[in-house]
Amino acid sequence: MRTTVGIIGAGPAGLLLARLLHGAGIDSVVLESRDRAYVERRQRAGILEQGTVDVLRAAGAGERMDREGLRHDGIELRFARRRHRVDFPALTGGRSVMVYAQTEVCKDLIALQLADGGPLLFETEALAVEGAGGDRPRVRFRHGGAGGSEDVLECDYVAGCDGFRGVARRAVPDGRTFERTYPFGWLGILADAAPSHDELVYARHDRGFALLSMRSPSVSRLYLQVPADTDAGDWSDEEIWDELERRFETDDDWTLRRGHITQKSVTPMRSHVHEPMRHGRLFLAGDAAHIVPPTGAKGLNLAVGDVVTLARALVHRVATGSEELLDAYSATCLRRVWQAERFSYDLTTLLHRAPDATPFDDRLQVARLDRIASSRAAETDLAEAYTGFPIG
Secondary structure, eight states: OBOSEEEEOOSHHHHHHHHHHHHTTOOEEEEOSSOHHHHHHOOOOOEEOHHHHHHHHHTTOOHHHHHHOEEEOEEEEEETTEEEEEEHHHHHTSOOEEEOOHHHHHHHHHHHHHHHSSOEESSEEEEEEEOTTSSSOEEEEEESSTTSEEEEEEOSEEEEOSOTTSHHHHTSTTOEEEEEEEEEEEEEEEEESOOSSSSEEEEEOTTOOEEEEEEETTEEEEEEEEETTOOGGGSOHHHHHHHHHHHTOOSSSOOOOOOEEEEEEEEEEEEEEEEOSEETTEEEOGGGTEEOOGGGOOHHHHHHHHHHHHHHHHHHHHHHOOOHHHHTHHHHHHHHHHHHHHHHHHHHHHHSOOTTOOHHHHHHHHHHHHHHHHOHHHHHHHHHHHHOOOOO
16 A cells, blocks of 8 residues: 555644645545544543634535534633633634543544545554655555454654554654643533533642533533542532532632532643654654643643644645655744643643642732732733734
């Protein structure tokens, strides 16, 4: 099997890259180890930056997003029983974000790819990337599980969109990694309950962080900061709702809507960056190259920035014969990645209480939040970062 661009992984990064290349007349093949049903139901991010929304629309994947997604023009910061709204459009020249789950993005892109794109092969495991340092890279893969047949995909270029544990990252020799692991995680729930607020609420509390989010007008997504080794099964539904009420408490008459919890899990909190994001004709994108704590809602959006940058470089190479943009791929992406890592770190340390936090640390957090609430410059910095850094 032969193609111009071999794409490993059918998450949003790989699927969007295939869509962008298809629109430019560049052929690709997408290899995905899981089956379609798994890809379309795995729960991940739910906040799309303005730039991501614009890219999906331009790629022809915005129709259902615009119909069913929830545009948000701000977030609420909650601390010391007080509430402060950050107005995105007023601070950023009109930018906003969209609440639209990654599962839905994948469904839309899969449907487009199967309708008129190149091959999208589910249950096809990439085993190794070979020859990436030369001019004829190849992906060795197996179709149909452990007992399936092995084959080779020959490419001009390989895009590794297969996540932190995928084969692509391991094929980059002499890479350097930068990591931070946080001593807490998020206990997250999906609940059949109408959201208790019409925008996301980020709460700093002496008992720990809490986040109120949503997936639809009838489904709430909520999170509690918990110790890193927490077992979600140790928390009863009533205990979760009671703790959420404590952490979201205010001095007004706001109330938390409860409902049947349909899913609960614990998400670890860590940061990871792999440099460089390129080796020869192999390019890393998304979680294969970087991971951010979910506080800043940057993971999916960074992946979109990566593949937009890569698609632009590949189109430039085909059109002009120049590899200038391909050579700049890693440095171009990493500028954006590190700004997102910085913002995610700042927001995480602003809102979460460390296990060894002192009263001095607590007062500093409140002072930082007071600064955002009272300074347009500080508030603008948060709004600009939250709605998205420029792509490219």
